[in-house]
Amino acid sequence: MPETVTLVVNGVSVEMPAGSMVSAAILKTGMHAFRRSVTGEPRGPLCGMGICFECRVTIDGEQHCRSCQTICRNGMDVQTEPQKAQE
Amino acid sequence: MLVVGAGPAGLAAAWRAAQNRLRVTVVDDNPTAGGQIWRGGPPEAQVWFERIRSVDVEVINGARVFQQLGPGILLAETNSGVCELNYSSVVLATGARERFLPFPGWTLPNVMGAGGLQALVKTGLPIEGKRVIVAGSGPLLLAVGAYLRGHGAEMLLIAEQAAVLRLARFGIGLMGQLKKLLEAWSLKRDFSRKGAKAQRKTRNLSGCWVSEAHGEEKLEGVTLVHKGVRGGKRWQVECDFLACGFHLVPNVELAELLGCAVENGSVRVDEFQQTTVPNIYSAGETTGIGGLELSLVEGEIAGLAAAGKHEAAREMFATRAKQRKFADLLNRTFALRDELKHLAAPETIVCRCEDVTLERLRAHRSWRAAKLQTRCGMGPCQGRVCGGAVEFLFGWQPTSVRPPVLPVRIDSLLATDKHR
Numbered sequence: 001m002p003e004t005v006t007l008v009v010n011g012v013s014v015e016m017p018a019g020s021m022v023s024a025a026i027l028k029t030g031m032h033a034f035r036r037s038v039t040g041e042p043r044g045p046l047c048g049m050g051i052c053f054e055c056r057v058t059i060d061g062e063q064h065c066r067s068c069q070t071i072c073r074n075g076m077d078v079q080t081e082p083q084k085a086q087e
Numbered sequence: 088m089l090v091v092g093a094g095p096a097g098l099a100a101a102w103r104a105a106q107n108r109l110r111v112t113v114v115d116d117n118p119t120a121g122g123q124i125w126r127g128g129p130p131e132a133q134v135w136f137e138r139i140r141s142v143d144v145e146v147i148n149g150a151r152v153f154q155q156l157g158p159g160i161l162l163a164e165t166n167s168g169v170c171e172l173n174y175s176s177v178v179l180a181t182g183a184r185e186r187f188l189p190f191p192g193w194t195l196p197n198v199m200g201a202g203g204l205q206a207l208v209k210t211g212l213p214i215e216g217k218r219v220i221v222a223g224s225g226p227l228l229l230a231v232g233a234y235l236r237g238h239g240a241e242m243l244l245i246a247e248q249a250a251v252l253r254l255a256r257f258g259i260g261l262m263g264q265l266k267k268l269l270e271a272w273s274l275k276r277d278f279s280r281k282g283a284k285a286q287r288k289t290r291n292l293s294g295c296w297v298s299e300a301h302g303e304e305k306l307e308g309v310t311l312v313h314k315g316v317r318g319g320k321r322w323q324v325e326c327d328f329l330a331c332g333f334h335l336v337p338n339v340e341l342a343e344l345l346g347c348a349v350e351n352g353s354v355r356v357d358e359f360q361q362t363t364v365p366n367i368y369s370a371g372e373t374t375g376i377g378g379l380e381l382s383l384v385e386g387e388i389a390g391l392a393a394a395g396k397h398e399a400a401r402e403m404f405a406t407r408a409k410q411r412k413f414a415d416l417l418n419r420t421f422a423l424r425d426e427l428k429h430l431a432a433p434e435t436i437v438c439r440c441e442d443v444t445l446e447r448l449r450a451h452r453s454w455r456a457a458k459l460q461t462r463c464g465m466g467p468c469q470g471r472v473c474g475g476a477v478e479f480l481f482g483w484q485p486t487s488v489r490p491p492v493l494p495v496r497i498d499s500l501l502a503t504d505k506h507r
Contacts, residue, residue, distance in 0.1 A: 027212050045207060
Protein backbone atom coordinates (compact mmCIF):
# COMPACT_ATOMS: atom_id res chain seq x y z
CA MET A 1 0.00 0.00 0.00
CA PRO A 2 1.40 3.41 -0.89
CA GLU A 3 1.56 5.86 1.97
CA THR A 4 -1.31 8.36 2.09
CA VAL A 5 -2.00 11.68 3.78
CA THR A 6 -5.36 13.16 4.76
CA LEU A 7 -6.15 16.83 4.54
CA VAL A 8 -9.29 18.96 4.78
CA VAL A 9 -10.60 21.10 1.91
CA ASN A 10 -13.45 23.48 2.87
CA GLY A 11 -14.32 21.09 5.70
CA VAL A 12 -14.28 18.02 3.45
CA SER A 13 -11.73 15.34 4.28
CA VAL A 14 -9.72 13.99 1.34
CA GLU A 15 -7.09 11.23 1.24
CA MET A 16 -4.18 11.60 -1.20
CA PRO A 17 -1.06 9.60 -2.04
CA ALA A 18 1.95 10.98 -0.17
CA GLY A 19 3.72 13.62 -2.27
CA SER A 20 0.52 14.85 -3.95
CA MET A 21 -0.07 18.56 -4.47
CA VAL A 22 -2.85 20.49 -2.77
CA SER A 23 -4.23 21.53 -6.19
CA ALA A 24 -4.85 17.88 -7.08
CA ALA A 25 -6.53 17.29 -3.71
CA ILE A 26 -8.95 20.20 -4.23
CA LEU A 27 -9.98 18.92 -7.67
CA LYS A 28 -10.35 15.40 -6.31
CA THR A 29 -13.08 16.62 -3.93
CA GLY A 30 -15.03 17.78 -7.00
CA MET A 31 -14.54 21.48 -6.18
CA HIS A 32 -13.34 23.58 -9.08
CA ALA A 33 -13.35 27.26 -8.02
CA PHE A 34 -10.04 27.83 -6.26
CA ARG A 35 -10.35 31.59 -6.18
CA ARG A 36 -12.56 34.40 -7.48
CA SER A 37 -11.07 36.82 -9.99
CA VAL A 38 -11.20 40.59 -9.46
CA THR A 39 -14.56 40.63 -11.28
CA GLY A 40 -15.88 37.57 -9.42
CA GLU A 41 -15.27 34.83 -11.97
CA PRO A 42 -14.46 31.33 -10.69
CA ARG A 43 -10.88 30.29 -11.44
CA GLY A 44 -8.87 27.09 -11.12
CA PRO A 45 -5.35 25.92 -11.96
CA LEU A 46 -4.00 26.82 -15.40
CA CYS A 47 -0.25 26.26 -15.65
CA GLY A 48 0.28 23.63 -12.93
CA MET A 49 3.84 24.86 -12.41
CA GLY A 50 3.70 27.93 -10.19
CA ILE A 51 3.65 30.59 -12.89
CA CYS A 52 0.04 31.75 -13.25
CA PHE A 53 -1.09 32.16 -9.61
CA GLU A 54 -4.63 31.08 -10.56
CA CYS A 55 -4.62 28.18 -8.07
CA ARG A 56 -3.93 30.24 -4.98
CA VAL A 57 -5.85 29.30 -1.84
CA THR A 58 -5.59 29.72 1.93
CA ILE A 59 -3.56 26.96 3.58
CA ASP A 60 -3.49 26.70 7.38
CA GLY A 61 -4.56 30.33 7.58
CA GLU A 62 -1.94 31.67 5.17
CA GLN A 63 -3.52 33.38 2.17
CA HIS A 64 -2.33 33.33 -1.44
CA CYS A 65 -0.53 29.97 -1.32
CA ARG A 66 0.00 28.42 -4.73
CA SER A 67 -1.71 25.06 -4.31
CA CYS A 68 0.15 23.55 -7.29
CA GLN A 69 3.50 24.13 -5.52
CA THR A 70 2.43 22.93 -2.07
CA ILE A 71 2.71 19.27 -1.09
CA CYS A 72 -0.18 17.81 0.93
CA ARG A 73 0.48 17.24 4.61
CA ASN A 74 -1.59 15.34 7.17
CA GLY A 75 -4.13 17.59 8.86
CA MET A 76 -3.62 20.50 6.47
CA ASP A 77 -6.57 22.90 6.38
CA VAL A 78 -7.29 24.27 2.89
CA GLN A 79 -9.85 27.00 2.15
CA THR A 80 -10.88 28.00 -1.36
CA GLU A 81 -13.16 30.88 -2.30
CA PRO A 82 -16.89 30.00 -2.28
CA GLN A 83 -17.74 27.51 -5.04
CA LYS A 84 -20.79 29.56 -6.07
CA ALA A 85 -20.52 33.32 -6.51
CA GLN A 86 -23.67 34.05 -4.48
CA GLU A 87 -22.70 31.88 -1.49
CA MET B 88 28.74 27.99 -8.92
CA LEU B 89 25.02 28.56 -8.51
CA VAL B 90 22.49 26.91 -10.80
CA VAL B 91 18.96 28.32 -10.93
CA GLY B 92 16.60 25.61 -12.09
CA ALA B 93 16.78 21.88 -11.37
CA GLY B 94 15.43 20.70 -14.71
CA PRO B 95 17.52 18.79 -17.28
CA ALA B 96 19.73 21.77 -18.26
CA GLY B 97 20.39 22.78 -14.67
CA LEU B 98 21.18 19.26 -13.51
CA ALA B 99 23.49 18.67 -16.49
CA ALA B 100 25.35 21.92 -15.75
CA ALA B 101 25.62 21.09 -12.04
CA TRP B 102 26.94 17.59 -12.73
CA ARG B 103 29.63 18.73 -15.16
CA ALA B 104 30.74 21.62 -12.95
CA ALA B 105 30.89 19.48 -9.81
CA GLN B 106 32.84 16.79 -11.66
CA ASN B 107 35.36 19.50 -12.38
CA ARG B 108 35.68 20.55 -8.76
CA LEU B 109 33.43 23.54 -8.58
CA ARG B 110 31.35 23.87 -5.43
CA VAL B 111 27.81 23.74 -6.80
CA THR B 112 24.44 24.73 -5.37
CA VAL B 113 21.23 24.16 -7.33
CA VAL B 114 18.16 26.17 -6.37
CA ASP B 115 14.65 25.50 -7.67
CA ASP B 116 11.15 26.88 -7.15
CA ASN B 117 9.46 23.48 -7.26
CA PRO B 118 9.16 21.16 -4.26
CA THR B 119 11.17 18.44 -6.04
CA ALA B 120 13.99 18.41 -8.60
CA GLY B 121 13.58 17.43 -12.25
CA GLY B 122 11.87 20.46 -13.72
CA GLN B 123 8.56 20.16 -15.54
CA ILE B 124 9.58 17.36 -17.89
CA TRP B 125 10.95 15.10 -15.14
CA ARG B 126 8.24 15.84 -12.61
CA GLY B 127 7.50 12.73 -10.63
CA GLY B 128 10.88 11.17 -11.50
CA PRO B 129 10.24 9.09 -14.65
CA PRO B 130 12.66 6.20 -15.39
CA GLU B 131 14.59 8.16 -18.05
CA ALA B 132 15.46 10.80 -15.45
CA GLN B 133 17.05 8.35 -13.03
CA VAL B 134 20.44 8.33 -14.74
CA TRP B 135 20.66 12.11 -14.20
CA PHE B 136 19.44 12.00 -10.61
CA GLU B 137 22.08 9.30 -10.01
CA ARG B 138 24.76 11.50 -11.57
CA ILE B 139 23.82 14.37 -9.26
CA ARG B 140 23.96 12.06 -6.25
CA SER B 141 27.42 10.84 -7.38
CA VAL B 142 28.95 14.30 -7.06
CA ASP B 143 28.92 16.90 -4.29
CA VAL B 144 25.99 19.14 -5.23
CA GLU B 145 23.66 20.89 -2.81
CA VAL B 146 20.07 21.05 -4.08
CA ILE B 147 17.67 23.54 -2.48
CA ASN B 148 14.04 22.94 -3.48
CA GLY B 149 11.05 25.21 -2.91
CA ALA B 150 13.18 28.36 -3.17
CA ARG B 151 12.04 31.24 -5.38
CA VAL B 152 14.82 33.58 -6.51
CA PHE B 153 13.29 37.06 -6.47
CA GLN B 154 15.98 39.67 -6.08
CA GLN B 155 19.59 40.56 -6.81
CA LEU B 156 21.29 42.35 -3.95
CA GLY B 157 24.48 43.10 -5.82
CA PRO B 158 26.96 41.37 -8.11
CA GLY B 159 27.10 37.68 -7.15
CA ILE B 160 24.34 37.81 -4.55
CA LEU B 161 20.79 36.60 -5.10
CA LEU B 162 17.96 36.28 -2.62
CA ALA B 163 15.44 33.45 -2.63
CA GLU B 164 12.25 33.07 -0.65
CA THR B 165 11.60 29.73 1.02
CA ASN B 166 8.83 28.63 3.34
CA SER B 167 11.16 29.20 6.29
CA GLY B 168 12.41 32.63 5.27
CA VAL B 169 14.84 34.28 2.89
CA CYS B 170 18.13 32.66 1.90
CA GLU B 171 21.10 34.48 0.46
CA LEU B 172 22.84 32.80 -2.46
CA ASN B 173 26.43 33.87 -3.18
CA TYR B 174 28.16 32.86 -6.39
CA SER B 175 31.20 33.53 -8.52
CA SER B 176 29.43 32.04 -11.55
CA VAL B 177 25.79 31.20 -12.17
CA VAL B 178 23.89 29.10 -14.71
CA LEU B 179 20.36 30.32 -15.41
CA ALA B 180 18.34 27.25 -16.38
CA THR B 181 14.92 28.66 -15.64
CA GLY B 182 13.15 26.69 -18.37
CA ALA B 183 9.98 27.66 -20.16
CA ARG B 184 6.28 27.99 -19.61
CA GLU B 185 3.37 27.19 -21.91
CA ARG B 186 2.09 29.86 -24.23
CA PHE B 187 -1.58 30.51 -23.60
CA LEU B 188 -3.86 32.22 -26.10
CA PRO B 189 -7.20 33.71 -25.18
CA PHE B 190 -10.44 32.34 -26.64
CA PRO B 191 -13.98 32.66 -25.29
CA GLY B 192 -14.27 30.54 -22.14
CA TRP B 193 -10.55 29.93 -21.60
CA THR B 194 -10.76 31.29 -18.06
CA LEU B 195 -13.28 28.63 -16.95
CA PRO B 196 -12.12 26.21 -14.25
CA ASN B 197 -10.92 22.88 -15.76
CA VAL B 198 -9.50 24.61 -18.83
CA MET B 199 -5.77 24.20 -18.28
CA GLY B 200 -2.47 24.06 -20.05
CA ALA B 201 -1.52 20.77 -21.68
CA GLY B 202 1.50 20.50 -19.42
CA GLY B 203 -0.70 21.97 -16.70
CA LEU B 204 -3.15 19.07 -16.64
CA GLN B 205 -0.31 16.54 -16.94
CA ALA B 206 1.41 18.12 -13.93
CA LEU B 207 -1.81 17.86 -11.93
CA VAL B 208 -2.23 14.19 -12.79
CA LYS B 209 1.44 13.52 -11.99
CA THR B 210 0.86 15.08 -8.59
CA GLY B 211 -2.23 13.17 -7.56
CA LEU B 212 -5.29 14.18 -9.60
CA PRO B 213 -7.28 11.03 -10.53
CA ILE B 214 -8.10 11.31 -14.25
CA GLU B 215 -9.62 7.86 -14.77
CA GLY B 216 -12.83 8.03 -16.78
CA LYS B 217 -12.64 11.80 -17.25
CA ARG B 218 -13.38 13.06 -20.75
CA VAL B 219 -10.37 15.03 -21.92
CA ILE B 220 -9.53 17.06 -25.00
CA VAL B 221 -5.89 17.99 -25.58
CA ALA B 222 -5.46 20.96 -27.90
CA GLY B 223 -3.15 23.75 -28.95
CA SER B 224 0.23 23.22 -30.52
CA GLY B 225 3.60 21.58 -30.16
CA PRO B 226 5.20 18.20 -29.57
CA LEU B 227 4.00 18.29 -25.97
CA LEU B 228 0.41 17.54 -27.01
CA LEU B 229 1.03 13.96 -28.12
CA ALA B 230 3.11 13.22 -25.03
CA VAL B 231 0.42 14.63 -22.76
CA GLY B 232 -2.30 12.73 -24.61
CA ALA B 233 -0.40 9.46 -24.24
CA TYR B 234 0.26 10.11 -20.58
CA LEU B 235 -3.34 10.96 -19.70
CA ARG B 236 -4.69 8.03 -21.68
CA GLY B 237 -2.19 5.77 -19.94
CA HIS B 238 -3.70 6.93 -16.67
CA GLY B 239 -7.23 6.04 -17.69
CA ALA B 240 -8.51 9.30 -19.14
CA GLU B 241 -11.14 9.04 -21.85
CA MET B 242 -9.10 10.90 -24.46
CA LEU B 243 -11.63 12.27 -26.91
CA LEU B 244 -9.33 14.18 -29.21
CA ILE B 245 -5.86 15.59 -29.66
CA ALA B 246 -6.12 18.73 -31.77
CA GLU B 247 -2.96 20.32 -33.23
CA GLN B 248 -3.46 23.73 -34.84
CA ALA B 249 -0.56 23.33 -37.30
CA ALA B 250 -1.16 21.23 -40.38
CA VAL B 251 1.42 18.67 -39.29
CA LEU B 252 -0.38 15.70 -40.76
CA ARG B 253 -0.01 17.18 -44.20
CA LEU B 254 3.63 17.86 -43.45
CA ALA B 255 4.09 14.25 -42.41
CA ARG B 256 2.74 13.04 -45.73
CA PHE B 257 4.67 15.47 -47.84
CA GLY B 258 7.62 15.89 -45.52
CA ILE B 259 10.40 15.62 -48.03
CA GLY B 260 13.83 16.24 -46.58
CA LEU B 261 12.67 16.26 -43.01
CA MET B 262 15.15 15.12 -40.44
CA GLY B 263 14.53 11.61 -39.15
CA GLN B 264 13.75 12.81 -35.65
CA LEU B 265 11.06 15.19 -36.86
CA LYS B 266 9.68 12.72 -39.35
CA LYS B 267 9.22 10.22 -36.55
CA LEU B 268 7.39 12.78 -34.49
CA LEU B 269 5.10 13.77 -37.32
CA GLU B 270 4.40 10.17 -38.18
CA ALA B 271 3.09 9.73 -34.66
CA TRP B 272 0.22 11.95 -35.76
CA SER B 273 -0.77 9.45 -38.39
CA LEU B 274 -0.92 6.55 -35.96
CA LYS B 275 -4.59 5.80 -35.52
CA ARG B 276 -4.00 3.98 -32.25
CA ASP B 277 -2.84 2.93 -29.68
CA PHE B 278 -0.41 4.72 -27.51
CA SER B 279 -1.87 3.64 -24.22
CA ARG B 280 0.37 1.94 -21.68
CA LYS B 281 0.77 -1.81 -21.93
CA GLY B 282 -1.79 -3.42 -19.71
CA ALA B 283 -4.07 -0.40 -19.64
CA LYS B 284 -7.68 -1.12 -20.24
CA ALA B 285 -8.71 -1.30 -23.86
CA GLN B 286 -10.18 2.04 -24.75
CA ARG B 287 -11.63 3.44 -27.87
CA LYS B 288 -9.03 5.04 -30.03
CA THR B 289 -8.09 8.67 -29.70
CA ARG B 290 -8.53 10.85 -32.72
CA ASN B 291 -5.57 12.97 -33.68
CA LEU B 292 -6.46 15.92 -35.85
CA SER B 293 -4.06 18.47 -37.24
CA GLY B 294 -5.19 21.84 -38.54
CA CYS B 295 -7.74 21.70 -35.72
CA TRP B 296 -8.25 23.98 -32.71
CA VAL B 297 -10.67 24.95 -29.96
CA SER B 298 -12.54 28.13 -30.82
CA GLU B 299 -14.59 28.32 -27.64
CA ALA B 300 -14.98 26.68 -24.24
CA HIS B 301 -18.49 26.46 -22.81
CA GLY B 302 -19.78 26.32 -19.25
CA GLU B 303 -21.14 28.47 -16.42
CA GLU B 304 -19.12 27.84 -13.28
CA LYS B 305 -16.79 25.33 -14.94
CA LEU B 306 -15.98 23.73 -18.29
CA GLU B 307 -18.80 21.71 -19.84
CA GLY B 308 -17.74 21.43 -23.47
CA VAL B 309 -15.85 23.00 -26.35
CA THR B 310 -16.41 24.11 -29.93
CA LEU B 311 -13.79 22.76 -32.33
CA VAL B 312 -12.76 23.99 -35.75
CA HIS B 313 -11.07 21.72 -38.27
CA LYS B 314 -9.66 23.25 -41.36
CA GLY B 315 -9.57 20.26 -43.69
CA VAL B 316 -8.84 19.86 -47.37
CA ARG B 317 -12.48 20.41 -48.29
CA GLY B 318 -13.18 23.65 -46.46
CA GLY B 319 -13.79 23.73 -42.73
CA LYS B 320 -15.85 21.99 -40.12
CA ARG B 321 -17.15 23.24 -36.77
CA TRP B 322 -18.71 21.12 -34.04
CA GLN B 323 -19.26 20.86 -30.29
CA VAL B 324 -18.05 18.19 -27.86
CA GLU B 325 -18.84 17.77 -24.15
CA CYS B 326 -15.82 17.19 -21.92
CA ASP B 327 -14.56 17.41 -18.32
CA PHE B 328 -11.11 18.86 -18.98
CA LEU B 329 -9.51 20.84 -21.77
CA ALA B 330 -5.71 20.73 -21.77
CA CYS B 331 -4.69 23.51 -24.10
CA GLY B 332 -1.27 25.07 -24.63
CA PHE B 333 0.37 26.69 -27.63
CA HIS B 334 3.96 25.48 -27.43
CA LEU B 335 6.40 27.15 -25.03
CA VAL B 336 7.80 30.55 -24.03
CA PRO B 337 11.25 30.86 -22.38
CA ASN B 338 11.39 32.13 -18.79
CA VAL B 339 13.78 35.07 -19.19
CA GLU B 340 12.72 37.32 -16.29
CA LEU B 341 15.61 36.45 -13.98
CA ALA B 342 18.17 36.82 -16.79
CA GLU B 343 16.74 40.24 -17.56
CA LEU B 344 16.93 41.24 -13.91
CA LEU B 345 20.64 40.35 -13.96
CA GLY B 346 21.17 42.51 -17.03
CA CYS B 347 21.59 39.74 -19.62
CA ALA B 348 20.56 40.61 -23.18
CA VAL B 349 17.38 38.95 -24.46
CA GLU B 350 16.77 38.52 -28.17
CA ASN B 351 13.53 37.35 -29.76
CA GLY B 352 12.30 36.26 -26.37
CA SER B 353 15.34 34.09 -25.54
CA VAL B 354 18.49 34.77 -23.52
CA ARG B 355 21.42 35.51 -25.85
CA VAL B 356 24.43 33.25 -25.26
CA ASP B 357 27.84 32.75 -26.87
CA GLU B 358 29.27 29.40 -27.95
CA PHE B 359 30.07 28.53 -24.32
CA GLN B 360 26.52 29.34 -23.20
CA GLN B 361 27.73 32.53 -21.52
CA THR B 362 25.27 35.41 -21.55
CA THR B 363 26.25 39.00 -22.35
CA VAL B 364 27.19 39.35 -18.66
CA PRO B 365 30.52 37.68 -17.72
CA ASN B 366 30.22 34.58 -15.50
CA ILE B 367 26.49 34.37 -16.04
CA TYR B 368 25.65 31.37 -18.19
CA SER B 369 22.31 30.17 -19.46
CA ALA B 370 21.18 26.80 -20.82
CA GLY B 371 18.07 24.92 -21.87
CA GLU B 372 14.71 26.36 -22.91
CA THR B 373 15.67 29.75 -21.44
CA THR B 374 17.97 30.26 -24.44
CA GLY B 375 15.36 29.11 -26.98
CA ILE B 376 12.82 26.30 -27.12
CA GLY B 377 14.62 23.13 -28.16
CA GLY B 378 13.51 20.19 -26.03
CA LEU B 379 15.18 17.74 -23.69
CA GLU B 380 18.25 16.66 -25.66
CA LEU B 381 19.28 20.22 -26.51
CA SER B 382 18.75 21.30 -22.90
CA LEU B 383 21.02 18.54 -21.63
CA VAL B 384 23.90 19.29 -23.99
CA GLU B 385 23.63 23.03 -23.40
CA GLY B 386 23.69 22.40 -19.67
CA GLU B 387 26.78 20.23 -19.94
CA ILE B 388 28.57 22.87 -22.02
CA ALA B 389 27.65 25.62 -19.54
CA GLY B 390 28.88 23.53 -16.60
CA LEU B 391 32.15 22.67 -18.31
CA ALA B 392 32.75 26.24 -19.45
CA ALA B 393 32.03 27.64 -15.99
CA ALA B 394 34.63 25.18 -14.64
CA GLY B 395 37.17 26.40 -17.20
CA LYS B 396 37.06 23.18 -19.25
CA HIS B 397 36.60 24.88 -22.59
CA GLU B 398 38.17 22.13 -24.68
CA ALA B 399 35.87 19.49 -23.20
CA ALA B 400 32.94 21.83 -23.80
CA ARG B 401 34.00 22.34 -27.41
CA GLU B 402 33.75 18.59 -28.02
CA MET B 403 30.00 18.83 -27.43
CA PHE B 404 29.38 21.61 -29.95
CA ALA B 405 28.56 19.20 -32.81
CA THR B 406 25.86 17.48 -30.78
CA ARG B 407 24.40 20.84 -29.83
CA ALA B 408 24.42 22.04 -33.45
CA LYS B 409 22.48 18.95 -34.51
CA GLN B 410 19.91 19.41 -31.76
CA ARG B 411 19.55 23.11 -32.58
CA LYS B 412 18.82 22.31 -36.20
CA PHE B 413 16.13 19.92 -35.07
CA ALA B 414 14.73 22.58 -32.72
CA ASP B 415 14.56 25.15 -35.52
CA LEU B 416 12.65 22.75 -37.73
CA LEU B 417 10.32 21.91 -34.88
CA ASN B 418 9.59 25.54 -34.12
CA ARG B 419 8.87 26.24 -37.78
CA THR B 420 6.64 23.19 -38.03
CA PHE B 421 4.52 24.28 -35.09
CA ALA B 422 4.29 27.95 -36.08
CA LEU B 423 1.01 29.46 -34.93
CA ARG B 424 -1.59 30.13 -37.62
CA ASP B 425 -3.09 33.60 -38.03
CA GLU B 426 -6.66 32.40 -37.39
CA LEU B 427 -5.71 32.03 -33.72
CA LYS B 428 -5.36 35.80 -33.48
CA HIS B 429 -9.08 36.15 -34.02
CA LEU B 430 -10.46 33.65 -31.51
CA ALA B 431 -10.95 36.10 -28.65
CA ALA B 432 -14.15 38.18 -28.67
CA PRO B 433 -14.10 41.84 -27.54
CA GLU B 434 -15.30 40.80 -24.06
CA THR B 435 -12.83 37.88 -23.73
CA ILE B 436 -10.40 38.33 -20.86
CA VAL B 437 -6.75 38.46 -21.92
CA CYS B 438 -5.09 39.33 -18.59
CA ARG B 439 -6.48 36.86 -16.07
CA CYS B 440 -4.93 38.50 -13.02
CA GLU B 441 -6.61 41.85 -13.58
CA ASP B 442 -9.52 40.70 -15.81
CA VAL B 443 -8.58 42.97 -18.71
CA THR B 444 -10.58 42.27 -21.86
CA LEU B 445 -9.39 42.29 -25.46
CA GLU B 446 -11.58 45.30 -26.16
CA ARG B 447 -9.81 47.39 -23.50
CA LEU B 448 -6.37 46.40 -24.79
CA ARG B 449 -7.17 47.27 -28.38
CA ALA B 450 -7.33 50.93 -27.43
CA HIS B 451 -3.56 50.96 -26.78
CA ARG B 452 -0.50 50.88 -28.97
CA SER B 453 2.09 49.28 -26.68
CA TRP B 454 2.17 46.98 -23.71
CA ARG B 455 3.53 49.82 -21.62
CA ALA B 456 0.54 52.01 -22.46
CA ALA B 457 -1.84 49.12 -21.88
CA LYS B 458 -0.23 48.40 -18.52
CA LEU B 459 -0.49 51.99 -17.38
CA GLN B 460 -4.11 52.35 -18.43
CA THR B 461 -5.57 48.90 -17.79
CA ARG B 462 -3.19 47.10 -15.36
CA CYS B 463 -2.74 44.35 -17.99
CA GLY B 464 0.24 42.22 -16.92
CA MET B 465 0.51 43.85 -13.50
CA GLY B 466 -1.15 41.21 -11.34
CA PRO B 467 0.50 38.35 -9.46
CA CYS B 468 1.79 36.54 -12.58
CA GLN B 469 3.48 39.75 -13.72
CA GLY B 470 2.54 39.17 -17.35
CA ARG B 471 3.88 35.62 -17.51
CA VAL B 472 0.55 34.39 -18.91
CA CYS B 473 -0.78 37.36 -20.91
CA GLY B 474 2.71 38.37 -22.11
CA GLY B 475 2.93 35.42 -24.50
CA ALA B 476 -0.59 36.20 -25.72
CA VAL B 477 -0.15 39.94 -26.38
CA GLU B 478 3.14 39.23 -28.12
CA PHE B 479 1.29 36.96 -30.56
CA LEU B 480 -1.86 39.08 -30.82
CA PHE B 481 -0.36 42.57 -31.07
CA GLY B 482 3.39 42.05 -31.46
CA TRP B 483 3.93 43.81 -28.11
CA GLN B 484 7.29 43.21 -26.46
CA PRO B 485 7.63 42.89 -22.71
CA THR B 486 8.91 45.94 -20.90
CA SER B 487 11.71 46.05 -18.33
CA VAL B 488 11.73 43.63 -15.43
CA ARG B 489 11.92 45.01 -11.91
CA PRO B 490 12.49 43.32 -8.57
CA PRO B 491 10.95 41.37 -7.04
CA VAL B 492 10.66 39.19 -10.16
CA LEU B 493 7.72 37.37 -8.60
CA PRO B 494 5.33 38.15 -5.76
CA VAL B 495 6.88 37.52 -2.34
CA ARG B 496 5.76 37.99 1.23
CA ILE B 497 6.25 41.39 2.91
CA ASP B 498 8.57 39.58 5.35
CA SER B 499 10.85 38.69 2.43
CA LEU B 500 11.00 42.30 1.25
CA LEU B 501 11.85 43.42 4.79
CA ALA B 502 14.56 40.74 4.92
CA THR B 503 16.04 42.23 1.75
CA ASP B 504 16.87 45.34 3.78
CA LYS B 505 18.48 43.25 6.50
CA HIS B 506 20.68 41.42 3.98
CA ARG B 507 21.81 44.76 2.61
